[in-house]
Amino acid sequence: MPRDTLDVVSDETLLVLYANGDPAAARALTTRLAPRVLGYATRLLTDRAEAEDVTQEAMLRLWKMAPQWRAGEAQISTWLYRVATNLCTDQKRARRRRPAIALDDAPEVAAQSGSAVSSLMQADRMTALHRALDQLPDRQRQAVVLRHIEGLANPEIAQIMDLGIEAVESLTARGKRALTAILAGRKADLGYDDDADEREAV
Amino acid sequence: MEDDLELDALLAKAGALPVPPSAALTARILADADALQPPARGQLGALRPRIGVLGWLLELAEGLGGGRAVAGLSLAGVTGLFLGVADPTALQSLTALIAGDMTTVGQMDLLPATDILWTEN
Incomplete structure (x- = not known):
């Protein structure tokens, strides 16, 4: 063909x-x-x-x-x-x-366009995200990655993980809360305070 | 990282970044695929004419499971025809043999009435 x-x-x-x-x-x-x-x-x-x-x-x-x-x-x-x-x-x-x-092997991703500073910031944020993901329990990490990074729907995730849809929703929600808590301590390092300042200035 | 919006945006950015396989990994995967790929459908396929009775027969043979399956079906058909047409005397001798009537063993005729197969009307 x-x-x-x-x-x-x-x-x-x-x-x-x-x-x-x-x-x-x-x-x-x-x-x-x-x-x-x-x-x-x-x-x-x-x-x-x-x-x-x-x-x-x-x-x-x-x-x-x-x-x-x-x-x-x-x-x-x-x-x-x-x-x-x-x-x-x-x-x-x-x-x-x-x-x-x-844990130095954060995913190698294709280079994206943009300024050097923003690329570095972006890379730092991605590394931080992957390190935070690595701290989650396995099932929470799988659910969060499938839902929010791979972009799958909950019924498909339920099939993949052999769970009910409610269990998937619960895992995803708990995983996101845990990620937020882990990353909260690094907000300034990752430049989120600068972003907030820029938004306020605008 | 106070709200979900920032986390959602970060996760979405992670999802948008491709993780391309290296050329070496692609080669390994394709080598596995090549080694495990079943042969192209049937050896008959290469010989099959696109049209005509022969093409139809080859298609039918392939559909039935190939040359061996067709040979088996043919043998079963011929055997069934023989059992239906042949005189049952031979089978009577066989059953007598199994049942213990040894007196007929020497007279057993495996094709007692084959001439009816080529008798012209």
């Missing part, structure tokens, strides 16, 4: 094409899904190398499962987030059994 046609078909159709031997389907699925899994895993693990391993393993399971995929039963992205969540949980458990590692 031509590549530009693959760009508009659903994930499920691509997976069927892959299972039927279409060589271009795997690349299209990888381009579409791997960045999402990698971003999610990086935010949960705060370690790029571990997140890459999780991404490769999650995609590997997708390839293995492709011939048995039952159409209409679930969204592929939901299934993949669920696999990635479980793999990250396993990775964290394994990490606890190993000596502690330094």
